[in-house]
Amino acid sequence: xxxxxxxxxxxxxxxxxxxxxxxxxxxxxxxxxxxxxxxxxxxxxxxxxxxxxxxxxxxxxxxxxxxxxxxxxxxxxxxxxxxxxxxxxxxxxxxxxxxxxxxxxxxxxxxxxxxxxxxxxxxxxxxxxxxxxxxxxxxxxxxxxxxxxxxxxxxxxxxxxxxxxxxxxxxxxxxxxxxxxxxxxxxxxxxxxxxxxxxxxxxxxxxxxxxxxxxxxxxxxxxxxxxxxxxxxxxxxxxxxxxxxxxxxxxxxxxxxxxxxxxxxxxxxxxxxxxxxxxxxxxxxxxxxxxxxxxxxxxxxxxxxxxxxxxxxxxxxxxxxxxxxxxxxxxxxxxxxxxxxxxxxxxxxxxxxxxxxxxxxxxxxxxxxxxxxxxxxxxxxxxxxxxxxxxxxxxxxx
Numbered sequence: 003x004x005x006x007x008x009x010x011x012x013x014x015x016x017x018x019x020x021x022x023x024x025x026x027x028x029x030x031x032x033x034x035x036x037x038x039x040x041x042x043x044x045x046x047x048x049x050x051x052x053x054x055x056x057x058x059x060x061x062x063x064x065x066x067x068x069x070x071x072x073x074x075x076x077x078x079x080x081x082x083x084x085x086x087x088x089x090x091x092x093x094x095x096x097x098x099x100x101x102x103x104x105x106x107x108x109x110x111x112x113x114x115x116x117x118x119x120x121x122x123x124x125x126x127x128x129x130x131x132x133x134x135x136x137x138x139x140x141x142x143x144x145x146x147x148x149x150x151x152x153x154x155x156x157x158x159x160x161x162x163x164x165x166x167x168x169x170x171x172x173x174x175x176x177x178x179x180x181x182x183x184x185x186x187x188x189x190x191x192x193x194x195x196x197x198x199x200x201x202x203x204x205x206x207x208x209x210x211x212x213x214x215x216x217x218x219x220x221x222x223x224x225x226x227x228x229x230x231x232x233x234x235x236x237x238x239x240x241x242x243x244x245x246x247x248x249x250x251x252x253x254x255x256x257x258x259x260x261x262x263x264x265x266x267x268x269x270x271x272x273x274x275x276x277x278x279x280x281x282x283x284x285x286x287x288x289x290x291x292x293x294x295x296x297x298x299x300x301x302x303x304x305x306x307x308x309x310x311x312x313x314x315x316x317x318x319x320x321x322x323x324x325x326x327x328x329x330x331x332x333x334x335x336x337x338x339x340x341x342x343x344x345x346x347x348x349x350x351x352x353x354x355x356x357x358x359x360x361x362x363x364x365x366x367x368x369x370x371x372x373x374x375x376x377x378x379x380x381x382x383x384x385x386x387x388x389x390x391x392x393x394x395x396x397x398x399x400x
Contacts, residue, residue, distance in 0.1 A: 025090040028097045034063025035400045037391065038100035038123075040084065042071045042109040045333055047080050049129070049186035049384070050106060056388035064395075067098060071109065084114075091117040101400050102391060104128060105154070112150065119153045124394060128387055129183055130159040132167035148172025156390060158383070183337070184387065185380035187313035191289025198293050204272035205294070209235045211357055212295035214288055214315065215245040217307035218252050223350030224299075225260040228279065230354025235361050239273060243282045243291055245301060245308060250283035257281075292318040296366045297357060300324040304350050312338055316373035321366050323347055323356050343372035 037057070039050040047068055054066040073083035085094040091114060103118055103125040118125055151157075151173040158181040159165040165178050211231070213224055228240045242257075244250050250266065257264045257279050265277040273280040282291065288310070292298060298315040302308045303325035311331050312322045316338065323345035328335040338344035345356050360366050 025085050025093055028094070031098055032065055034065055035395060036098050036100045037064065037066045038098065038103045039066050039068040039106060040071075040103060040114065041068055041081065041106045043107070044070060044077055044081075045330070046106045046129070046186075047077070048188065049184040049380075050104070051080070052185050052187070053104070053384055053388060055189070056384055057391060060392075062392075066104075067100070071111075088113060088117060092121075095121045095123065101395060101398060102126070104387075104391075108132060110150075115150045115153065119150065124398065125154050126156045126158070126387070126390065127154045128158045130157055130164055130168060131161075132159075132164045132171075155394070158387065181383045181386065182379050183383065185377065185384040187311065187317055187334075187377060187380070190317050191287045191292065191314055193287055193290035193293055197286075198290055201272060201290075201294055205239060208237045208239050209361055210239045210241060210295045211297040211299065211360075212291050212320070213240065213242045213299045213301050214291065215308065215310045216242050216253070216299075216301035217245050217305075218249050218256075219305045219307065220301065220350065221253055221256045223304055223353055225257055225262065226350065227299075227354035227357055228262070229260075231357040231361065232278070234358050238361070239277065240279045241273075241282065241291055241295055242279060243288060243301075247283050247285070250281050253281050288314065289318060292320045295320055296363075296370065297360050298322050299347075299353065299357070300328070303327050304347065304353070312344060313377055316343070316370070317377050319370050319374065321345075321360060321369035321373065323353075323360070325349075337376055338373055341372050341376050343369060343376050345369070 039053070041047060041050060047070075050066055050068050057064045057066070068081040069084040070077055070081040071084045073081060085091045095117065100123065103123050105125060105127045107129045108131050148171075151168065151171060154173065154177060157168055157173050157178045159168065159178060160183055162180055165180050169175050169178055216224065224240065224242065228238065232238045242253055244253060254264050254266060262278045263276050264279045264281060265273055267280065267282040267284045270277075292315045296319070298320040300310055300312060300315070300322060304327070305325075306327050309324070309328050309331055312324065312328070312334050315322045321344075322338065324335065325347050335344065339346060345360070347353050347356055360369065
């Protein structure tokens with residue numbers, strides 16, 4: 003999501019989450035069209051940023067200003083605190099002059115909705131799941147709720163159940179559309195195609211699996227899993243990319259003690275035929291290794307230590323498996339699990355058998371295809387929302 007330096011400096015200077023209770027001095031408004039994205043949770047910001055990139059693809063001066071309901075300083079580089087209270091909301095709208103508002107997910111706030119309507123702001127509701135309707139309906143007469151929900155020009159829901167709930171609450175049926183979730187993954191990690199081709203040629207027909215962002219406390223599990231899976235494919239190659247490259251010597255030492263032929267990337271540019279474990283201690287992006295390995299284990303998910311976004315791997319065609327500790331990407335993991343597009347490992351004992359079961363090219367392809375379907379559906383939704391916004395902006399003369 004494009005952001006001006008003045009906005010970044012402003013939000014970085016906010017001292018505490020208490021500032022969310024008062025608007026304070028706003029940074030200068032940048033040139034161009036502003037879209038206000040109202041988010042209720044930090045995990046919605048990636049989808050909003052993806053939408054911002056889509057809107058900026060044609061070079062138009064369109065910026066998305068995201069606000070968070072429960073803002074913290076950790077979110078300063080990505081969002082502003084949500085304005086609270088009628089006066090603050092009015093001042094916020096007057097300052098930013100948003101051409102449209104994109105309300106993400108749910109948690110409908112009556113005061114905010116009413117002030118948006120009073121300002122004649124064009125609004126859409128996306129990723130709608132009906133959250134917050136019970137509280138709202140319980141405190142308001144049906145006519146008032148219907149009036150507020152009618153202000154959305156389009157309501158894009160996650161599923162049919164959410165659509166029915168919103169229509170019962172008073173949303174006009176003709177503006178409700180079941181689309182699923184927006185795309186909420188970052189751009190694909192880069193890699194040099196020439197380097198990928200050279201490595202692929204060196205590896206040849208050997209089966210490969212990857213441990214991405216691995217941490218030392220799972221080294222024993224990786225060794226045991228690789229030995230188990232190698233019983234089925236004796237030429238199996240494990241590529242280990244440590245989360246911290248300074249940990250590479252520890253991986254080398256432990257895996258050699260376990261009897262494996264280990265090669266360091268900094269010492270050998272390509273894995274040789276005797277190499278059983280290839281440890282990457284250089285600075286290449288993970289995008290290179292995701293493109294090479296058809297199977298990826300997400301490091302740090304068995305015993306903790308931090309988790310990479312599973313969508314990073316699946317968007318590049320690698321089937322993913324991970325342990326139970328997938329924070330902060332629980333939603334991504336849940337979407338993959340629900341679609342049968344990943345493998346959840348309960349303990350280190352399960353890692354080897356799962357890798358072994360995926361050595362069948364058909365099974366790996368099936369998993370990767372299902373995962374690709376999850377992410378590509380989100381891209382379609384985001385493209386539709388971007389097209390809708392661009393069309394409405396043209397109609398409104400922006």
